[in-house]
Amino acid sequence: MKLNGFRSNCKFIAGVVLIVLVALAVNWEAYRSGSIGTLLDNLATPHSGEKEALPERVQFVVNFLRTNRVKSISISPAIAKNRFIAQPLTEGVYPIIVTDSADVLVSYSKEALPSGIVTLRVEKGIRIASRR
Amino acid sequence: MLAAVSLMFPYLFGLGCLLFPVCRGIKSEILAYNDSDRLQLLGNILVFGIVLNQILVLSIANIRMSLMFGCVLSFVGFMHFVVSRAKGLPPIIAPGWFAILAALCTACLFIVLIEPLNCWDARSVWFFHAKMIFYQESVYAGGNWSLPSIVFSHPDYPGLIPVLAAQIALVAGYWNEYLPKMSLAALLVPAILCLISVLREKWWHLVFIAAPLVCTWEWLKNGYMDGYFALYAGLATFFWGRWLDKKNRLDLISGILFIGVILQLKNEGTLYCLILAVLIAFSALIKKDGFRAANLIRHYECLLLFSLSVSGFFLWARIKLRFGLQNDLHVGLNWLDKISVRLTDGSLPIILKQLYVTYNINLSLGILLLSLVFTLRAGRRPGIVTLFCSLAGMSYFCGLVVIYLGTPYDLIGFQLPSGNRTMLPVHIIFLAASYSLFCRDDKNLEPPSWHHSEVSDPCQLSQRDNG
Numbered sequence: 218m219k220l221n222g223f224r225s226n227c228k229f230i231a232g233v234v235l236i237v238l239v240a241l242a243v244n245w246e247a248y249r250s251g252s253i254g255t256l257l258d259n260l261a262t263p264h265s266g267e268k269e270a271l272p273e274r275v276q277f278v279v280n281f282l283r284t285n286r287v288k289s290i291s292i293s294p295a296i297a298k299n300r301f302i303a304q305p306l307t308e309g310v311y312p313i314i315v316t317d318s319a320d321v322l323v324s325y326s327k328e329a330l331p332s333g334i335v336t337l338r339v340e341k342g343i344r345i346a347s348r349r
Numbered sequence: 350m351l352a353a354v355s356l357m358f359p360y361l362f363g364l365g366c367l368l369f370p371v372c373r374g375i376k377s378e379i380l381a382y383n384d385s386d387r388l389q390l391l392g393n394i395l396v397f398g399i400v401l402n403q404i405l406v407l408s409i410a411n412i413r414m415s416l417m418f419g420c421v422l423s424f425v426g427f428m429h430f431v432v433s434r435a436k437g438l439p440p441i442i443a444p445g446w447f448a449i450l451a452a453l454c455t456a457c458l459f460i461v462l463i464e465p466l467n468c469w470d471a472r473s474v475w476f477f478h479a480k481m482i483f484y485q486e487s488v489y490a491g492g493n494w495s496l497p498s499i500v501f502s503h504p505d506y507p508g509l510i511p512v513l514a515a516q517i518a519l520v521a522g523y524w525n526e527y528l529p530k531m532s533l534a535a536l537l538v539p540a541i542l543c544l545i546s547v548l549r550e551k552w553w554h555l556v557f558i559a560a561p562l563v564c565t566w567e568w569l570k571n572g573y574m575d576g577y578f579a580l581y582a583g584l585a586t587f588f589w590g591r592w593l594d595k596k597n598r599l600d601l602i603s604g605i606l607f608i609g610v611i612l613q614l615k616n617e618g619t620l621y622c623l624i625l626a627v628l629i630a631f632s633a634l635i636k637k638d639g640f641r642a643a644n645l646i647r648h649y650e651c652l653l654l655f656s657l658s659v660s661g662f663f664l665w666a667r668i669k670l671r672f673g674l675q676n677d678l679h680v681g682l683n684w685l686d687k688i689s690v691r692l693t694d695g696s697l698p699i700i701l702k703q704l705y706v707t708y709n710i711n712l713s714l715g716i717l718l719l720s721l722v723f724t725l726r727a728g729r730r731p732g733i734v735t736l737f738c739s740l741a742g743m744s745y746f747c748g749l750v751v752i753y754l755g756t757p758y759d760l761i762g763f764q765l766p767s768g769n770r771t772m773l774p775v776h777i778i779f780l781a782a783s784y785s786l787f788c789r790d791d792k793n794l795e796p797p798s799w800h801h802s803e804v805s806d807p808c809q810l811s812q813r814d815n816g
C-alpha cells in the first residue's frame with residue numbers, strides 16, 4: 218500500500234516537474250530577454266504593451282489625444298486607405314472613436330489642410346489638426 | 350490585477366459546479382470514475398463555467414451586472430459542491446492532482462501573458478471587441494458595433510474570448526495589452542485537462558497529446574482563436590465519437606459543452622457543428638439499436654445541457670440582428686455563380702495544392718493512414734471513433750474548400766494565406782482519429798488514486814453508497 222502511495226506521489230511530482238520544464242523551455246527567449254522579470258509590472262500598468270504593439274506614429278497620436286481628452290476624431294481619406302495605419306489607429310485610440318464628423322482631424326503632414334482647420338501638432342509624418 | 354489573476358479559475362469553477370444540478374446523473378457515476386474521467390469532468394466543469402458566464406453576459410448585456418450576478422451564481426454553485434461533498438460526494442480529483450492543476454494553471458498563465466497583444470487579427474478583431482465591451486461596459490458596446498470605421502474588425506464575429514477579456518479588464522479596472530490575454534488561459538486549461546484525461550496509463554500516448562499542442566502552439570498564445578478552435582474541435586470530435594461507441598454519459602457532456610464553446614469561438618464553428626450533426630444523425634440511422642428510446646432517456650438531462658450550451662450562439666445572433674451585423678462573406682445561393690466560375694478557371698487545383706501540400710494536410714492524413722495500416726497489421730479493427738473522426742476531418746476540409754471557392758475576395762493574395770490557421774482543426778481531428786486507433790483497450794486503466802487505500806473496486810463503493 219505504501220509503495221502504491223509512493224509511486225503515486227512520484228507520478229505527481231514528475232508531472233509538476235514536466236509542466237515547469239515545458240513552460241520554461243517554451244518561454245526561454247522571454248527568460249533570456251528579461252521580460253519575465255517585468256511581467257508583473259506589465260500586468261499591473263494601464264496601457265502597458267502599447268509601445269511594443271502600436272506603430273510609432275500611431276503611439277504619438279494616441280498619447281496626444283488622450284492627454285487632450287479628445288472624444289472623437291476624423292481621419293483623412295489617405296490615412297483611411299492605408300490599413301497599416303488606419304486599423305491600429307482606430308483600435309489603439311479607442312474609446313476615442315473615429316467618425317466622419319469630428320472636430321479633430323488626423324492626416325499625413327504632407328496633405329493639404331481644408332480651410333477652417335488649424336494644425337495642433339505635427340510629428341513622425343502625421344498631423345493632428347482641429348477646427349477653429 | 351491580483352483579483353483578476355487569482356479569482357478567474359475559482360469563479361469559473363464555482364459557476365461550473367452548477368453542472369451537478371443540471372446533470373444529476375454525474376453525482377451517482379462519479380464514484381466509479383478513474384483519474385482520467387475525473388480530469389475530464391474537471392475540464393467539463395470549467396468549460397461549463399465559461400459557457401454559463403457567456404450566457405449571463407449575453408442575456409444581461411451589462412458586464413458589471415452580469416459579473417456580479419455570475420459571482421452570486423458561482424458562490425451558489427460552490428456551496429452546492431461543498432454541501433454535496435459533506436454528504437459524501439467523492440473529490441473531483443485526487444489531492445496529488447491539485448499540484449498538477451496548480452502548476453498547469455500557472456504555466457498556462459505564464460505562457461499566455463508573457464507577450465503583449467501584437468498580432469494583427471488579435472488586435473484588430475478579438476481584443477478590439479474586448480476593448481469596446483470593456484470601455485462601454487456592455488456587449489452592445491454603446492452601439493459602436495455599427496460604426497462604419499470599425500467594419501475592418503468584423504463586428505459580427507462571436508464574442509466568447511472578447512467577453513471574458515473585457516470582464517478581466519473590468520475586475521482589474523484598466524485596459525492594457527497583457528492582462529486581457531488571461532482569457533486565453535481560461536480556455537487553455539480545460540483543453541489541456543481533457544487532453545491529459547485521454548492519456549490514461551500509457552505514457553507513450555504523450556506523443557498524441559504533445560502533437561496537437563505543438564501544431565497549435567503559436568496560435569494558442571498570439572491571441573488568435575484558431576488554435577483554440579482546433580483544440581476544441583479535435584477534442585469534441587473525439588468525445589462525440591467515443592460516445593457513439595460506448596454511450597458514456599461523460600463523453601456526451603464533454604461533446605455538448607465543447608460544441609457550445611466552438612460555436613462561440615469562430616464563425617467556422619457553425620460549419621463544424623453542421624458536419625457533426627449530420628454525422629451523428631447518420632450514425633443514429635446506421636446503429637439504430639444504440640439509439641433506442643430507452644437508451645436515450647438515460648441521457649434526458651443532457652437535453653437541458655445542450656440547450657444551455659448552444660443558447661449563447663442564439664443570444665449573439667439576436668445581438669447581431671439588433672445591430673444589423675452581417676458576415677462579409679455573404680454566404681448564400683449567390684455563391685453558386687462564383688463557385689462554378691472558380692471550378693472552371695483552375696482555382697480548385699490551386700486551393701487543393703495550397704491546403705493539402707503547402708499546409709501539410711498530407712502529413713496528418715499520412716499519419717492517420719500509417720496508423721490504420723499498423724492497426725490492421727496488428728489484427729485489430731478500427732472503431733467507430735476513428736471512422737467518425739476521419740469523416741469529420743475530411744468533411745470539414747471539403748467544407749473549407751467550398752468556402753475558399755465561394756469567397757468574394759481575392760483568393761490567391763488575400764484568402765489562401767489564411768490556410769495555415771484554418772487547416773489547424775483538420776490536423777487535430779486527423780490526429781484524434783490516429784490516436785483513437787491506439788487507445789481502444791481500457792482494461793489497464795488505473796483505479797482512482799483517491800481511494801487506493803479505501804476500496805479497490807468501484808462497484809463496492811456503489812453498493813456501499815446505495816445502502
